[in-house]
Amino acid sequence: MIARRRRLFWVIGILAGVGLASALALRAFQQNVSFYFDPSKIAAGQVKPGESFRLGGLVQKGSVVHVPGTLEVHFVVTDLRHSVPVTYDQVLPDLFRENSGVIAHGHLDSHGTFIADEVLAKHDENYVPPPVAKSLQQASTVAPNSH
Helix, strand or coil, X not given: CHHHHHXXXXXXXXXXXXXXXXXXXXXXXXXXXXXXXCHHHHHCCCCCCCCEEEEEEEECCCCCEECCCCCCEEXXXXXXXXXXXXXXXXXXXXXXXXXXXXXXXXXXXXCCCEEEEEEEECCCCCCCCHHHHHHHHHHHCCCCCCC
């Protein structure tokens, strides 16, 4: 009877350990997931200020402004329907250009400006990141009416 009880405690202990390890792994995974949103989804209110995510679209022509004496740069990302202002304070990738695809990682501030921690630019003149291409394709099927 004692051996049987001891085995039961071992089984319960192992199951509890596996359950705890699974819960911790799932929590860590959820914290590291970064969702992709385009400007139209942001305009629709699908993102809350402070929430970390990836923003993708085109760098709007004429929107890039460098702050003199700093690395800080301001630009606008658009999906041809809506636009989101972006602030970034690190070195931009060499391939960063206006009218080109970009994906930025960061969060929205309380004023609706995207504060970027990282900016990724296209690979060559023909490349647009797949999520950006899909957003732009969807935007082209709807007449642009608001920014």
